[in-house]
Amino acid sequence: MSPTALYVAQRGTAAILLPLVLGHVALILYAVGDGLSAGEILARTRGSTFWGLYYGLFVVAAAVHAAIGVRSVLGDWTRLSRTALDRVALGFGLLLLLLGSRALVGIL
Amino acid sequence: MPTSNDATPTELDVRIWRGGEDGAYAHYRVPFRESQTVLDVVTFVQRHLDSTLSYRFACRVGMCGSCAMTVNGAPRWTCRTHVSKVAEDGVITIGPLRNLPVIKDLACDMTEFFEKWQRAKGRFSPTRSRREPFERISPETPKRKAVDAGIECINCGVCYSACEVVSLRRDYLGPAALNRAWTLVNDTRDAEHDARIAAVSGDAGCHNCHSHQSCVDHCPKQLSPTASIAGLKRASVGAAWRRLTGR
Ligand code: SF4
Ligand code: SF4
Numbered sequence: 400m401s402p403t404a405l406y407v408a409q410r411g412t413a414a415i416l417l418p419l420v421l422g423h424v425a426l427i428l429y430a431v432g433d434g435l436s437a438g439e440i441l442a443r444t445r446g447s448t449f450w451g452l453y454y455g456l457f458v459v460a461a462a463v464h465a466a467i468g469v470r471s472v473l474g475d476w477t478r479l480s481r482t483a484l485d486r487v488a489l490g491f492g493l494l495l496l497l498l499g500s501r502a503l504v505g506i507l
Numbered sequence: 508m509p510t511s512n513d514a515t516p517t518e519l520d521v522r523i524w525r526g527g528e529d530g531a532y533a534h535y536r537v538p539f540r541e542s543q544t545v546l547d548v549v550t551f552v553q554r555h556l557d558s559t560l561s562y563r564f565a566c567r568v569g570m571c572g573s574c575a576m577t578v579n580g581a582p583r584w585t586c587r588t589h590v591s592k593v594a595e596d597g598v599i600t601i602g603p604l605r606n607l608p609v610i611k612d613l614a615c616d617m618t619e620f621f622e623k624w625q626r627a628k629g630r631f632s633p634t635r636s637r638r639e640p641f642e643r644i645s646p647e648t649p650k651r652k653a654v655d656a657g658i659e660c661i662n663c664g665v666c667y668s669a670c671e672v673v674s675l676r677r678d679y680l681g682p683a684a685l686n687r688a689w690t691l692v693n694d695t696r697d698a699e700h701d702a703r704i705a706a707v708s709g710d711a712g713c714h715n716c717h718s719h720q721s722c723v724d725h726c727p728k729q730l731s732p733t734a735s736i737a738g739l740k741r742a743s744v745g746a747a748w749r750r751l752t753g754r
């Protein structure tokens with residue numbers, strides 16, 4: 400991907416993540432404050448299209464955002480070639496996607 | 508010493524880099540004078556203590572951009588930097604600019620700095636010939652205001668020396684070249700807009716900037732290369748969008 404495309408993807412996912420993270424934190428505070436048990440939480444998320452889409456989008460945006468960030472850091476601090484950077488970033492993004500999907504399956 | 512609680516300052520303890528990349532600091536004692544600049548100190552050493560000292564200057568009034576050095580750790584234009592502002596307990600350490608190869612003593616090789624201006628297409632490319640009338644540009648237009656905000660650059664290399672990304676990525680075009688490119692992107696008389704955007708948005712270009720504004724902090728002309736680079740980032744997105752949609 401060109402640096403400009405990476406920039407757009409990075410900023411775009413940041414814009415998506417910002418409200419999602421705030422919502423997520425608010426949700427945790429609510430759940431903990433209300434003393435909901437794991438079972439009660441799962442009862443609300445299981446089979447819910449809304450929470451499926453919410454956290455599905457969260458996982459994809461986080462995977463893209465973090466992978467590009469890691470690519471930039473490695474670009475600054477190592478002498479890796481552009482192709483190597485792309486591969487590491489892709490691998491890291493896919494790993495996050497996999498881990499995130501597993502968590503998603505757990506609550507759906 | 509030029510400290511506030513010393514009424515009769517007499518001498519400065521000056522440390523100056525001598526030699527090339529593997530050189531070392533040498534000590535000199537230089538008489539303290541009122542309204543003395545760091546360049547005055549260097550010139551005193553060269554004229555009275557060691558004539559083999561190499562350094563650069565030309566205008567001595569902050570116009571030519573040739574006198575930049577690292578003074579007590581920070582890049583500065585030495586002809587406009589007063590000793591009383593920077594000396595710490597009468598000690599001044601003067602070295603060559605960071606991020607550029609040292610030729611000898613305080614003189615750096617500026618080749619890569621200026622080559623990057625060229626790589627960023629930092630030169631005007633006219634749309635009209637000399638036989639056509641001048642284009643009239645109102646100073647009130649947003650584009651001309653954007654040009655004004657960045658045009659006073661004196662090519663001193665201070666920002667380049669202050670930029671951490673330049674240290675990390677040797678090919679990064681750097682704040683000065685990108686700031687210059689931004690003034691040309693906003694120059695309505697210029698013919699090379701698309702080529703310039705392409706030149707500044709590649710692997711070595713504007714998207715590498717961390718926006719941490721070290722360049723802004725140190726620029727002696729109070730310019731904001733960071734803002735110019737942010738403008739280039741936006742412009743590169745606009746250009747990519749136009750390419751995609753064929754407009
Ligand atoms: S804001 Fe950008 S150009 Fe300026 S010093 Fe930081 S990284 Fe370099
Ligand atoms: S932007 Fe400022 S610091 Fe950088 S070269 Fe121009 S005048 Fe010097």
Ligand code: FES
Nearest residue numbers: 567569572574586
């Ligand atoms: S000597 Fe010209 S800017 Fe300092």
